[in-house]
Amino acid sequence: MTSFSNNVVLKARGLSKQYGTVQALDNVDLDLCGGEVQALVGSNGAGKSTLVKILTGAVVPDRGNLTLNGKVFAGGDTKAALDAGLACIYQESQLVPALPVIDNIVLGRHPTNRLGFLNRKAQRETVVALLSRHNLQLDLDIPVQALPPVQQKEVEIAKALSLNARVILMDEPTASLSHAEVEKLFRSIRGLREQGVAILYISHVLDEIFSIADRVTVIRDGRVHLSTPIAEITKKTLVDTMLGHQLATEVTATHQHARSSQQVALECRGLSKSGYFEDIDLCVHNGEIVCITGLVGAKRSELVRALFGAEPAERGEILVYGHPVKIRNPLDAIRLGIGFVPEDRRQDGLFMGLPISANTVMAYLAKVTHLGMLSQRLMRVIGKKQIEDLDIVPPRLDLSPRALSGGNQQKALLGRWLAGDARILILDEPTVGIDVGTKANIYSLLRKLASAGRAILLVSSDMEEVMTIADRVIVMAQGRITGTFEGAQLSQEMILRAASGEVSQ
Amino acid sequence: MITDNARLQPATSTLSGRRFLRAYSLALMLVVVTALFTAIQPAFIQPENVIGILYQVSLIGTMAVSSTFVIITGGIDLSVGPVVALAGLAAVFSLRDNGQVLVPALFAGLLTGLICGVLNGIAVAAFRLPAIVVTLATVSIYRGAALLIGGSVLHQVRGPESFLYIGSGRVAGFIPFPIFIFVGMTLVMYFLQTRTRFGLTVFATGENAEAARLCGLPVARTRLLVYLISGIGAAIGGIVLSSQVSTGAATYGNGIELDVIAAIVLGGTSLRGGSGSVLHTVIGALLIGEINNGLSMLNVSIEQQLIAKGLIIVLAIAFSDRLSRWADK
Numbered sequence: 001m002t003s004f005s006n007n008v009v010l011k012a013r014g015l016s017k018q019y020g021t022v023q024a025l026d027n028v029d030l031d032l033c034g035g036e037v038q039a040l041v042g043s044n045g046a047g048k049s050t051l052v053k054i055l056t057g058a059v060v061p062d063r064g065n066l067t068l069n070g071k072v073f074a075g076g077d078t079k080a081a082l083d084a085g086l087a088c089i090y091q092e093s094q095l096v097p098a099l100p101v102i103d104n105i106v107l108g109r110h111p112t113n114r115l116g117f118l119n120r121k122a123q124r125e126t127v128v129a130l131l132s133r134h135n136l137q138l139d140l141d142i143p144v145q146a147l148p149p150v151q152q153k154e155v156e157i158a159k160a161l162s163l164n165a166r167v168i169l170m171d172e173p174t175a176s177l178s179h180a181e182v183e184k185l186f187r188s189i190r191g192l193r194e195q196g197v198a199i200l201y202i203s204h205v206l207d208e209i210f211s212i213a214d215r216v217t218v219i220r221d222g223r224v225h226l227s228t229p230i231a232e233i234t235k236k237t238l239v240d241t242m243l244g245h246q247l248a249t250e251v252t253a254t255h256q257h258a259r260s261s262q263q264v265a266l267e268c269r270g271l272s273k274s275g276y277f278e279d280i281d282l283c284v285h286n287g288e289i290v291c292i293t294g295l296v297g298a299k300r301s302e303l304v305r306a307l308f309g310a311e312p313a314e315r316g317e318i319l320v321y322g323h324p325v326k327i328r329n330p331l332d333a334i335r336l337g338i339g340f341v342p343e344d345r346r347q348d349g350l351f352m353g354l355p356i357s358a359n360t361v362m363a364y365l366a367k368v369t370h371l372g373m374l375s376q377r378l379m380r381v382i383g384k385k386q387i388e389d390l391d392i393v394p395p396r397l398d399l400s401p402r403a404l405s406g407g408n409q410q411k412a413l414l415g416r417w418l419a420g421d422a423r424i425l426i427l428d429e430p431t432v433g434i435d436v437g438t439k440a441n442i443y444s445l446l447r448k449l450a451s452a453g454r455a456i457l458l459v460s461s462d463m464e465e466v467m468t469i470a471d472r473v474i475v476m477a478q479g480r481i482t483g484t485f486e487g488a489q490l491s492q493e494m495i496l497r498a499a500s501g502e503v504s505q
Numbered sequence: 506m507i508t509d510n511a512r513l514q515p516a517t518s519t520l521s522g523r524r525f526l527r528a529y530s531l532a533l534m535l536v537v538v539t540a541l542f543t544a545i546q547p548a549f550i551q552p553e554n555v556i557g558i559l560y561q562v563s564l565i566g567t568m569a570v571s572s573t574f575v576i577i578t579g580g581i582d583l584s585v586g587p588v589v590a591l592a593g594l595a596a597v598f599s600l601r602d603n604g605q606v607l608v609p610a611l612f613a614g615l616l617t618g619l620i621c622g623v624l625n626g627i628a629v630a631a632f633r634l635p636a637i638v639v640t641l642a643t644v645s646i647y648r649g650a651a652l653l654i655g656g657s658v659l660h661q662v663r664g665p666e667s668f669l670y671i672g673s674g675r676v677a678g679f680i681p682f683p684i685f686i687f688v689g690m691t692l693v694m695y696f697l698q699t700r701t702r703f704g705l706t707v708f709a710t711g712e713n714a715e716a717a718r719l720c721g722l723p724v725a726r727t728r729l730l731v732y733l734i735s736g737i738g739a740a741i742g743g744i745v746l747s748s749q750v751s752t753g754a755a756t757y758g759n760g761i762e763l764d765v766i767a768a769i770v771l772g773g774t775s776l777r778g779g780s781g782s783v784l785h786t787v788i789g790a791l792l793i794g795e796i797n798n799g800l801s802m803l804n805v806s807i808e809q810q811l812i813a814k815g816l817i818i819v820l821a822i823a824f825s826d827r828l829s830r831w832a833d834k
Contacts, residue, residue, distance in 0.1 A: 310719060331721035342719060349719070353712040353779040354705075362709060363720040365702045373700045416720070 007033045009198040010055070010086070010167050015064035017050050017222075020405075024050040025061070026222040032167060034196045037189060039203060039213035039230070041242055047222040048202055052169055055200075056088045057081035069166060087160030088169040093152055095159075097145035101138050102127050105159050130162055135191050150181035154188055167198045174208060186212050204461075205295065206235055206496060218242055239496075264322060265455030266338070266424045268307060271316035276302040277479040280316070284424070284455040289446060291470035292459045294499045298476040300459045301343055304426050307457070308340040309333045320424070334363055336424075339417025341410070343428040343459070349413045350401040357383030357397040359412055364420035386415030390445065407431075407438030414445070425449065428459045443469050463495065475499050530828040531773055531788050534821055538792060542799035549799060556680060562794030563683035564742050564749075565761065566787060569768035570687075570694045571738020573786045574704075574731040576769050578711040579778025580629060580636035582732060584621065585739035585765055587647035589758025592617045592743030594655045597662055597753030605664040614744045615737055621647055622736020626729035644762075648755070655755035662751040672748030683745050690738065694783040707731060711778030767818055768793050792821065 010032040017025040025047045032038055042048050053059035055066070060076035067073060068084045095104045102124060103110075111122040124140070131138060136158055144152055153173055160168050170189075174182045189212060192199060203209055209216060210230060217227040218241045226233075226241045267283035277299045284290045292300045306313040309327040317324050320336045327333050333340070342348035351359055360383045361368045368378040383397045390411040392404070401409050410430055417425060427446075431439045446469060450456050460466050466473055467490060475483040475498035483498030485491075542549040568585055575582045596614035603609050621643070628639040662668060674682040698704040706727045709717040717724050742761070747753045772789030774781025796817050800810045 308719075329721075330719050331723075334721040340719060342716075348713070348715045351709055351712045351716060351779075354708060358705060362705075362717075362722070365705065365722075369702055374702055374705060 007035070009034045009069060010200075011067040012055070013065055013067075015051065015054055015061045015066075017054065017059065017061050019050075023222050025054070028064070028219070028222070028224050030217065030224070030227075032198045032200055034166065034198050035193050036215060037193055037199045037201050037213050039201045039209040039216040040219065041203065041206075041209060041216060041238070042219035046219045046242075048219055049171075050222075051219065052088065052171060052202065055081070055086065055169060082163055082165075085164055085166040086169070087163055087165035087167070089153065089156045089160060089171065089173060091172040093144075093156070095144045095152060095155060098143055100141050100143055101147070101155050101158075102140040104144050104155055105130070105162050107159070109162075127158075127162070131158060134158070134161055134195060136188065148181065150177050150184050153177070153185055157188060157192070161192075161197075165197070167200070168192065169200045169202070171202045172204070173201070174203065174205065182208065206238060209238075210235065265320070266307065266457065267319040267322075268313075269317050269319070271303070271306065271313045271318065273302065273306060273311075273313045273315075277306075277313075277476075280481060282474055282481065284457045286423075286453050286455050287450050288471045289450050289456045289458060289469055290472045290474060291466045292457070292474045292476060293461065293463070293466045293495060294476035294482075295461070297478070298499070299479040300476050301428050302479075303476070304340070304428055304457065304459055305342075307333070308338060308426055310340070310342075334420070334422075337422050338424045338426065339363070339420070339422030341413045341417070341425070341427040341430055343432070345406070345409050345413055350409060352400055352402050354400070355398050356387070356392070356401055356404070356412055359401055360386045360415045360419050363416050367420060382419050383415075386412070386419055389418065390415050391441075405434075405438065407434045407442060410434065410442060411445070418449075423453075424455045424457070426457045426459075429461065430458065431460075431462065431465060439465070466490075466495065531785055533828075534824065535788050535792055535795070538795050538799075538821075542795060542802070546799070546802050549802060554798070554802075556684070558791070558794045558798045559684045559687070560681040561798060562790045563681070563687035564745055565764045565768055565793065566687045566790035567683075567690045567745070568738045568742040568761070569765045569772075569786045569790050570691050570783050571741070572735040572765055573694065573769050573772075573774055573781055573783050574698075574707045575636070575735045576766075576774050576776060577707050577778060577781040578728055578731050579714075579776075580728065580731070581640060581766065581776070582622075582625060582735040582739075583637065583640040583762050583766075584625060584643040584647055585735060585742070586758040586760060586762045587644055587651055588618050588621045588736055588739035589743035589746060589761060590651040590655070590753075590755050591621065591647055592740035593747035593757055594651060594660065594743075594753040594755065596668075596744050597660045597747055598654070600662060600664070600668060601660070605668075607665055607667045610668060611744065615740050618736040618738070618740020618743070619733055620736070621739070622733040623729065625736065626732030629732060630725040630728035651755040655753065657755070659752040659754045662747065662753070669748055669751055672745045672750070683749070686741065686745060690741065691783060691787055694734075698783050703727065703730065708779065711780075713779070764793060771818055771821060793818075 008031050010030070012028060012030040015025050015028040016023070028047070028051060030051070040048055040051070050059065054061050054075055057076055057078040057080060065072060066075060068086060071084065073084055074080065096107065099107070105127050106123055111119045111126065113119045127140060136154055138151060138154060138158065144155055147155070157168070173185060177185060189199060189201075201209070201213060213230045215227065216230050216233060216238065218225045218238065220242060263286045264283045265286050269281050271280040272278050280303055282290070292303065294300055302311065305311050307318065307327070309329045309332050312328055318327055319325065320338070325332070325336055327336070330340070346352070351362065357379050361379050365374070368375050368382060370378060380397055386392070387395045387397065392408050392411050392415070394403070401412055404412060414425070431442055434442070446456055446458070458469070470490070471487050473485045473490060473495060474481055475485070475495055477499055483494065485494060539550065548554060572582050572585060592614040595617040596610040599610040599613035600606070625640055625643055628634050629636050670682060671686075672683060676682060676685060698707070706717065706722050709720070709722055710724050710727050714724055739758075743758065746757055768790040769781070769786050770776065770789070771792055772782070772785035772787070774786065793814070796814055797810070800813055805813060
């Protein structure tokens with residue numbers, strides 16, 4: 001690799017950002033050079049997304065400054081960032097699905113004629129020139145929604161280039177792509193590199209990083225722990241740096257919980273839903289915490305949502321305490337003693353307009369009904385018990401869940417199921433967006449619930465979380481189980497291998 | 506995410522005055538409007554006039570409290586107008602064909618409203634069509650049905666006395682009976698809202714239907730029921746109206762849905778769903794009634810009244826919205 005040090009396009013110095021008591025970023029320096037693909041890695045909550053938000057101008061840093069193309073660039077202005085030549089391709093598509101490619105590329109900046117009408121001819125000429133300059137091949141007149149995911153990414157790249165972007169941030173660009181499509185995207189990215197574009201490539205997939213990046217920067221707990229040419233680092237060092245030594249020792253201490261019961265609480269056999277998951281066998285015992293992990297797009301959420309009846313499976317059987325059962329909707333699952341905490345606690349979980357007390361009883365309204373009438377008194381009794389048992393702060397029944405922090409919101413959702421003595425708990429990404437301290441709090445809570453005999457099935461992308469809490473880990477890739485690991489044999493590498501699709505035992 | 510949490514800390518430190526305003530901004534509006542009209546025209550607050558206002562709002566009020574749940578679930582029922590006509594006609598025809606007997610007539614009227622409501626509900630709940638589209642279509646269908654069976658003539662009610670009492674009777678020779686219907690319906694709806702699982706499910710459905718579904722709540726059934734109730738409320742309105750004017754006609758209730766929805770929205774129920782209150786709808790209906798009555802007393806012409814009413818509604822909503830936002834800070 002050549003040295004880029006004299007060609008720094010984006011320079012960040014001393015970036016710091018605090019959210020409440022959480023130091024999301026702590027004195028971060030970053031140099032990004034033209035013609036360089038720099039990978040930014042770190043586990044969830046390490047501060048990557050805060051850094052991206054500061055770079056794109058969505059968030060103002062508490063301290064520190066940014067220089068873009070030699071000019072100091074004030075944070076907190078997304079338009080200014082775009083104008084200065086910094087574009088971001090987010091994990092979620094920013095395109096208008098129904099519009100054709102040509103309109104998406106120049107959306108909001110359509111060339112017009114003297115009368116203010118669209119100048120279609122000029123538009124087409126500009127876009128064709130742009131695409132040929134960058135060797136991108138796209139059919140201009142197809143609606144974006146009809147394109148395969150990789151071409152949608154290319155449309156986003158073209159859109160960024162049409163803004164004369166010299167720096168492009170890519171947040172998990174391969175999340176929804178197949179293996180072959182990833183290769184195709186990489187060819188486009190290499191093309192950009194040759195044109196001198198600086199690329200900050202954010203990804204969890206280590207193999208990708210080793211094949212595309214020139215340099216890798218590791219961020220952990222809001223700090224840059226390492227920034228080095230990719231050729232000078234091994235995968236193992238990279239993983240160790242990402243996770244930190246402290247965790248490596250913690251792991252052995254926490255995850256070895258002997259299974260306390262041989263009673264299978266929840267089991268499924270040959271569970272399938274075409275286009276989502278295929279032939280899934282799994283079981284969770286009483287007193288056990290089982291984690292399902294894998295990459296985004298592994299269809300883990302779809303699987304657990306099927307187990308809960310939110311979107312039922314098409315084939316296969318589900319057994320609860322050894323009895324074959326039919327789960328066609330959430331109510332069936334709830335009656336069987338299953339509780340489910342969805343991935344998006346705001347969107348699919350909480351009722352922000354209702355007080356915490358009502359939120360905690362919502363799944364078991366029969367318990368607060370007396371003589372056919374809703375009893376406010378019983379609601380308060382149950383709500384109060386959950387607040388006390390789960391240590392929800394502030395301990396106020398009448399507040400909207402909006403007033404709670406993410407961690408306490410999650411506890412309130414757990415409380416909703418504990419209020420009805422759900423024996424089997426399914427949690428989808430329970431600690432996303434929750435700070436480290438509260439995370440630990442939730443882990444010990446889950447462990448306590450498991451020790452009391454509950455069966456817990458947990459979906460998590462957070463490797464640290466999986467290593468910390470799981471008694472058993474099931475790894476999924478592309479809708480299939482590609483590995484099962486007992487607590488004692490857990491290793492980061494094995495999980496990552498299975499997650500990227502290599503089937504193992 | 507984290508910033509959101511930081512902003513919305515518990516309201517413990519908030520001034521109690523602000524919390525009071527937040528809870529009662531609407532009631533305060535009612536007091537202000539009452540005081541304003543009374544200052545200009547002292548007769549406004551006289552018992553006879555107050556009862557007059559209540560009598561005037563009882564029809565719209567009954568329908569509005571019955572339709573409040575629909576809006577709390579995030580839906581809307583535009584079809585209450587033609588249901589007034591259809592249910593009134595059904596009751597009047599039943600009287601004509603069954604020898605002027607009260608009970609079958611009430612039954613026919615209410616059943617008509619129930620069927621109309623259920624049809625709306627099925628389209629919204631089972632076929633998941635947008636409520637505004639469904640009820641816009643049923644406005645046309647129900648009005649067409651009313652014209653088909655009622656033609657363009659007025660159908661006279663020839664008795665019995667008991668039927669005419671519904672709309673024109675006075676309890677103790679003083680208080681018009683429709684006021685009792687309004688109060689009765691309000692109490693029923695208030696009970697449903699605050700004391701039943703159904704009432705809580707209505708809120709949950711409007712606030713977050715997906716979360717409600719994942720709690721095992723009967724979201725579709727709840728949606729169906731709220732339209733059914735709205736249909737019955739409109740049918741009661743139709744029976745009261747036909748009794749008041751002792752006729753049934755296919756054109757009755759034309760445009761009444763706008764007053765009904767205005768009362769609900771003026772009461773602070775959000776068209777986005779998830780919030781609202783039956784009692785606030787009552788206040789909304791009273792505000793509309795006071796505005797109508799006050800402007801008439803001030804000899805404002807009907808054309809100017811319409812314009813003034815529209816302006817006052819917008820200003821009142823903007824004012825109470827600002828007030829509660831300010832109190833929320």
